[in-house]
Amino acid sequence: MGSLDVAVTGGAPNLLGSLTAAARLLPENADWEAFGVSYVPENCGFPWVWQACTVGEKPLNPGVDAVEFKPFLVEYNAQSCAGIPGDWQQYADRAKRGLAVRAGNAIDFALSSSAPDGQPNDSPSLPTTATDVTPGGGPASILNTVSGLIQEAYACGATGELFIHAPAWTLPHWLASTLLTQVGLVFKLGPHTVVLDQGYANEEPTGGVPAGTGEAWIYVSGPVEYQTGSIQILEDTTKGVSPRLNRANVIAAQLAIYRFDPCCIYAALAKVC
Secondary structure (H helix, E strand, O other): OOOOOOOOOOOOOOOOOOHHHHOEEOOOOOHHHHHOEEEOOOOOOOOOOOOOOOOOOOOOOOOOOOEEEOOEEEEEEEEEOOOOOOOHHHHHHHHHHHHHHHHHHHHHHHHOOOOHHHOOOOOOOHHHHOEEOOOOOOOEOHHHHHHHHHHHHHHHOOOOOOEEEOOHHHHHHHHHOOOOEEEOOEEEEOOEEEEOOOOOOOOOOOOOOOOOOOEEEEEEEOOOEEEEOOOEEEOOOOOOEEHHHOEEEEEEEEEEEEEOOOOOOEEEEEEOO
């Protein structure tokens, strides 16, 4: 998961609109780093439907097995060929700051990609679980697309807050339509959360067509959870510094994982501009 590039020189990273700013933390449990986490789907909708306004609570979908989510490694290399620093710690600190951005981008990239780094995703992802509900007449506006996705999710059995996933470059178009409200580092659309992460892959759902110029694949899901492990500085006996080559390579790494309910996931292609 090291293919995403970020530039971090100092200070706190800007996580506005990111998945990690919006998502919930998984309960801290060391086992996830070794074994991953599982999730029992709750709302698989069609063709099984619980009759509205009947007595009693809606039962869990029968015969739905737990799905497994696996951890993956994220790295950030604080590399320099512009001279060796007098204080090695400044490069270690820079690597940690860069990892804070890289990890968030990488989690959203993995969530929104069927093949991160060219390898099949061994966890459920948005493209592999979504149903394509793009209108037969072709992509619609962001507003109409999102309205349709929310309706589909609720008809399927989803309840409460939904997460809407779209490319970060679409932000000006959301703002132009006065659709979003900023709450801290999170964008909200009514009770729903809009994730506009730089790591978003904009990949089509399985069997769909790639987005064209000015088009974006928008997904709707339930809330997403994530967790990151402890940060490790990978170093050798020289601490990644080679004065002879006038080069420094200091790498920060950590494990990361995400989890979501893979049922009631929908996608539609929107015409943004």
